[in-house]
Amino acid sequence: MSPLKISWKSICSKPLSSSLNLILVAFGTSILTILLLASTQINDKLSRNSKDIDLVVGAKGSPLQLILSSIYYIDFPTGNIPLKEANELAQNPWVKRAVPLALGDNYNGTRIVGTDSGFVNLYNLKIKAGKLWQQDFETNIGSTVAESQHLKVGDEFYGAHGLTGSTDIHKAHAYKVTGILEPQGNVTDNLILTNISSVWKMHDPADEKEHDHHKKDDDHRSENPGKKADAPEIQNKEITSLLIQYRSPMSVVMFPRMVNQSTNMQAASPAMESTRLFSLIGVGVDTLQWFALLIMAIAVISVFVNLYNSLKERSYDLAIMRTLGASRSKLFLIVIAEGIMLTFAGTLIGIFLGHAGLQIIGHFQESSQARLNGLIFLNSEIYLLAAGLAIGIFAAIIPAIQAYKSNISEILSKS
Amino acid sequence: MINLKSVSHSYNSSYTIRFKDWTIADGSQWLLLGESGSGKTTLLHILTGILKPSAGDLTMDEVSLYKLSPKALDQYRGRHIGIVFQRPHLIKSLTITENLLLAQSLAKLPEDHKRIEEVLESLDMIAKKKSYPNQLSQGQLQRVSIARAVINKPSLLIADEPTSSLDDKNALSVLELLMQQSALNQSTLVVATHDKRVKDAFTHTYELK
Numbered sequence: 001m002s003p004l005k006i007s008w009k010s011i012c013s014k015p016l017s018s019s020l021n022l023i024l025v026a027f028g029t030s031i032l033t034i035l036l037l038a039s040t041q042i043n044d045k046l047s048r049n050s051k052d053i054d055l056v057v058g059a060k061g062s063p064l065q066l067i068l069s070s071i072y073y074i075d076f077p078t079g080n081i082p083l084k085e086a087n088e089l090a091q092n093p094w095v096k097r098a099v100p101l102a103l104g105d106n107y108n109g110t111r112i113v114g115t116d117s118g119f120v121n122l123y124n125l126k127i128k129a130g131k132l133w134q135q136d137f138e139t140n141i142g143s144t145v146a147e148s149q150h151l152k153v154g155d156e157f158y159g160a161h162g163l164t165g166s167t168d169i170h171k172a173h174a175y176k177v178t179g180i181l182e183p184q185g186n187v188t189d190n191l192i193l194t195n196i197s198s199v200w201k202m203h204d205p206a207d208e209k210e211h212d213h214h215k216k217d218d219d220h221r222s223e224n225p226g227k228k229a230d231a232p233e234i235q236n237k238e239i240t241s242l243l244i245q246y247r248s249p250m251s252v253v254m255f256p257r258m259v260n261q262s263t264n265m266q267a268a269s270p271a272m273e274s275t276r277l278f279s280l281i282g283v284g285v286d287t288l289q290w291f292a293l294l295i296m297a298i299a300v301i302s303v304f305v306n307l308y309n310s311l312k313e314r315s316y317d318l319a320i321m322r323t324l325g326a327s328r329s330k331l332f333l334i335v336i337a338e339g340i341m342l343t344f345a346g347t348l349i350g351i352f353l354g355h356a357g358l359q360i361i362g363h364f365q366e367s368s369q370a371r372l373n374g375l376i377f378l379n380s381e382i383y384l385l386a387a388g389l390a391i392g393i394f395a396a397i398i399p400a401i402q403a404y405k406s407n408i409s410e411i412l413s414k415s
Numbered sequence: 416m417i418n419l420k421s422v423s424h425s426y427n428s429s430y431t432i433r434f435k436d437w438t439i440a441d442g443s444q445w446l447l448l449g450e451s452g453s454g455k456t457t458l459l460h461i462l463t464g465i466l467k468p469s470a471g472d473l474t475m476d477e478v479s480l481y482k483l484s485p486k487a488l489d490q491y492r493g494r495h496i497g498i499v500f501q502r503p504h505l506i507k508s509l510t511i512t513e514n515l516l517l518a519q520s521l522a523k524l525p526e527d528h529k530r531i532e533e534v535l536e537s538l539d540m541i542a543k544k545k546s547y548p549n550q551l552s553q554g555q556l557q558r559v560s561i562a563r564a565v566i567n568k569p570s571l572l573i574a575d576e577p578t579s580s581l582d583d584k585n586a587l588s589v590l591e592l593l594m595q596q597s598a599l600n601q602s603t604l605v606v607a608t609h610d611k612r613v614k615d616a617f618t619h620t621y622e623l624k
Contacts, residue, residue, distance in 0.1 A: 325492055
């Protein structure tokens with residue numbers, strides 16, 4: 001009959017108040033766990049997707065929108081920029097690598113990205129099956145796309161106009177899957193890559209007039225209906241944005257200013273915009289964090305009151321244990337162990353609930369780009385466990401000291 | 416052999432109780448008589464090693480009890496002194512057997528289920544060994560508390576008003592059990608009471624005035 005077993009039996013003998021304490025601790029911990037996991041994962045995803053990209057150049061508008069559309073593929077693009085001007089920028093001596101992007105179409109909600117081989121190098125993409133795209137209308141698809149759309153090498157599909165929805169299908173040309181990419185753990189798993197001229201040809205009015213296509217006034221992909229004849233010429237070609245890698249850190253200050261002032265385009269830094277985005281989300285995270293801490297504080301008080309009250313009832317029990325040979329320190333241990341067991345078990349349950357909760361949230365999330373995963377465990381969760389121990393000790397220390405100090409002769413003579 | 420020598424205890428330094436010297440031979444059975452307020456409980460607590468007297472000395476088998484360290488005293492009490500209280504006071508969250516196991520382990524003695532069965536058998540409580548305290552009657556609980564007091568074969572068995580809350584029939588049977596158990600375990604027995612019903616059973620009496 002160890003002290004731990006005595007504490008355990010005591011917890012079991014008052015199931016109602018014990019479970020109330022357990023629930024409070026578990027609830028607070030699970031919120032903290034979800035916050036910890038979600039903010040780590042979001043932060044991680046944000047930085048992994050923009051890892052090697054120093055700057056994005058696109059049409060004027062919101063810089064955050066430009067980053068969201070060209071790095072995370074969530075929002076709509078800001079508009080188009082002339083290929084000619086983009087090429088001039090790409091030739092700039094400060095630029096080490098410039099990768100063009102042409103967005104505008106989707107296949108069942110998965111974005112089709114027109115780009116060149118620079119994109120493959122930028123994200124270090126590798127082919128799992130098939131080969132890299134070379135001809136027009138050949139595509140490489142991300143591993144998640146292959147899985148969720150049941151596409152394999154050799155399959156053909158039609159892209160639809162816009163970034164979501166499949167009402168406006170480009171029936172003139174079919175895309176062909178020539179390769180499937182290895183899983184990267186970033187946004188490229190959810191993209192369909194092709195060359196830029198495929199995207200242009202898809203929207204070439206000469207081809208499009210074959211079927212009854214009502215052109216919408218889209219702001220993200222311009223097709224200049226007035227210049228049908230010139231469309232194939234490079235002067236009038238447009239792209240959505242340009243991903244840029246600098247040659248030297250010196251460019252960080254100079255280059256964006258140069259773009260913003262001397263051209264009709266805007267430059268946005270993924271790092272800066274991600275930080276800004278995260279600080280916007282951060283307000284909500286902070287609020288939730290305080291809420292969780294408040295619940296934890298209530299839990300501490302509840303465990304304390306529970307132990308303190310039960311100590312009054314049990315003072316006779318504890319005195320009897322002393323007459324049976326238990327030392328003062330043993331009583332101290334019994335009471336402290338009771339507090340720790342309650343909060344530690346609550347913390348364990350809370351961490352479990354937090355992971356389960358996040359997994360459920362992830363399951364119901366619409367955007368697969370930012371899907372949260374409840375099965376990832378972090379080292380910093382150890383701190384949550386330590387905090388569980390600490391609040392157990394904190395809540396139990398006063399009752400435990402009282403048990404330690406109690407005068408058994410006085411208690412026994414009061415009966 | 417227990418020796419109480421020039422012991423006195425004062426409360427709040429104004430009120431002092433002096434106890435006359437007392438020598439208790441091994442295996443003898445004593446009655447401690449006194450009206451309430453005469454210091455009976457104080458003397459019992461001094462005898463059981465839970466209240467250090469202001470002056471004087473208590474030795475038990477050559478051991479001076481209050482010269483032991485607090486921890487050693489706790490352990491000595493657990494092993495050598497068994498106490499039966501006025502009311503049973505078993506630990507509610509533990510079964511009868513677990514209460515007895517607790518008495519063994521708190522005294523730092525090995526858990527001995529055979530001994531528990533033996534004691535419960537001798538008190539006719541073996542059928543209730545898996546029950547919880549709130550499932551037993553007062554008389555049954557008092558039997559269990561006797562079992563707990565003698566489980567470690569103490570050299571001194573002390574009972575504080577063991578019969579006062581019981582009717583005549585139960586009072587006599589509890590008294591019989593105490594005498595029988597102290598004989599069985601070769602313990603010295605001290606029963607403190609103001610209950611006139613139990614007077615005749617004892618030959619030795621220590622009276623407080």
